[in-house]
Structure formats: C-alpha cells, structure tokens
Amino acid sequence: MDLKPDGMEDVSSEIDSGLNPDEVVLASPVGKKEDGRKKLLLVEDNKEFRTFLKEQLEDYYQIIEAGDGEEGAKCAIEENPDLIISDIMMPKVDGIELCRRIKTNVHTSHIPVILLTARTADDIKINSYEVGADSYMAKPFNFDMLMVRIEKLIEQQEKRKQEFRKNIEVNPSAITITSVDEQLIQKSLEYIEKNMDNPEYGVEELSRDLGMVRMSLYRKLQSITGNTPTDFIRSIRLKRAAQLLQGSRLPIVEIANQVGFSSPSYFSKCFREMFGMLPKQYAEEHRTK
Secondary structure (H helix, E strand, O other): OOEOOOOOEOHHHHEOOOOOHHHOOOOOOOOOOOOOOOEEEEEOOOHHHHHHHHHHHOOOOEEEEEOOHHHHHHHHHHHOOOEEEEEOOOOOOOHHHHHHHHHHOOOOOOOOEEEEEOOOOHHHHHHHHHOOOOEEEEOOEOHHHHHHHHHHHHHHHHHHHHHHHHHOOOOHHHOOOOOHHHHHHHHHHHHHHHOOOOOOOOHHHHHHHHOOOHHHHHHHHHHHHOOOHHHHHHHHHHHHHHHHHHHOOOOHHHHHHHOOOOOHHHHHHHHHHHHOOOHHHHHHHHOOO
C-alpha cells in the first residue's frame, strides 16, 4: 500500500481509483432503522483503513472492530454480528483462516463473511470460497458495490432464516446434513423427539444435551431460525401434534399429553396461534380418511 510522506497510509488506494472517498455517497440500505440496526464486524489490521470503513458504514450499521483474525474470531463468538468484513492479509490469523474458523464453529457458522484483498490471483479466490466465504472483493473496490453486497447478504440471511423455520419437519432422520447449522438442527430435533412427552424438557435440558450454554443456544437458534429456543421447542411439539391429528383418532387431550403439554387449554391456545385453528377443527380438515 502506498504511503503518504508523513507515513500515514493512503486509504484512497483501497477503493476504486475513480472515486474520492470524501465524496462517496452510499445508498441507504432497505429497511434501515434508527434503532436495532444490523451489526457488522470489521476485521482489518490497517487501523486507518479500518477507521475509514467504520466512518462510512456506521450511519447504517452498528460497527465492531478487530485488528487481526485472532481478535476477530473472539469478537464473532462474543458479539454474534450479522455480517463480517475481513481483510485477507493480516498478522497472527489471516482472513482465510478466520473465515474457516467462522464457518466451522457452531456458534458462528451462520454469519456471512465478505473477504477483501489486494491480491487478485485465482488461487486466493479459490481458497476464499473453499473455506466458505460468501463474497470476495478485490481492492481497490467500489464502495457502492460493497454496500449492495452487505445489504443483499443480510437479506439472503433473513430469507434463509424464514425458509429454515418454515421447512423444519419433525423427522430428524430425513434431514440431509449439508452444514454445521443443519447438524445443530438435526441434533436438536433428535433430543426434542426423545423427550416429546416430557413437559419438563425445555431450554436448560436442550442446552445441556447439545453441550452449549443457554445464551449460545439462544443466539444460534435466533440467528438461523428466527425463534428463541423456547419457541423452537414449542413449534416442534406442535408440528408433532399436527401429524398425530392428521394420522390418528386419539383424543385431543391424549395428543396434548404425548407432545408434552400438561394443560389441554394451553395446548389448544398455542396450536391455534401456530396453525390458525383449534386442534379439533384441524383434525376435521386434515385427518387422513
């Protein structure tokens, strides 16, 4: 990177040479909120460029900073950001290794990663995608392009969350293992299934069985399904109840007991909230003839 006469690194060399960093106008992300903004983790050993990135992005996102990959990996676990932007060439732990750690750690595997680098060789790009990077940008880059990629990756993450939540079925053996996230979901389903008729089986018990602390499980399930662990467990119980209502003629009280609801009235209330009708009506409309 070129240096100014006073020894300060010139951040303008990191963006598209046709743009003046002082004149960059960033497109406002869709759904921008004054409160509850999405959280970005910037991992960059060049403090001046990291500060420049922060100043350009902080009007739209909450910004967390890390000076190298080692610190970045710790921040990712502690802060659970919505997206990570990392340089590749860094001391201690580089961006490639950081991305590998992020994508293979159950606590962080859901987080999208954008890698930045001044190196444009194909092997660097290949390595980036092999370790699971969601996007790769060569320096100098266009800042509007970076903003669009950030926005689209976060949108894709929200869509995946909705699809995950919608498509989860109470049939653990049918899940194809393709990611760390899906492995966690499969294990969760297996434990809930084993304890389906136990009304005392809740978040503490699931956390213990998965070997995760309660807060880590909360963050993870919230990130990949949009549900809290309590809501997730309840939704699995209710989906099992729907299956029983379709395929059997058991009394509703018995079905409620089989899926871990000790109160039939509470079961009916939760079922209506999820399926839009009471269990009796659901059975009449969906029961196998």
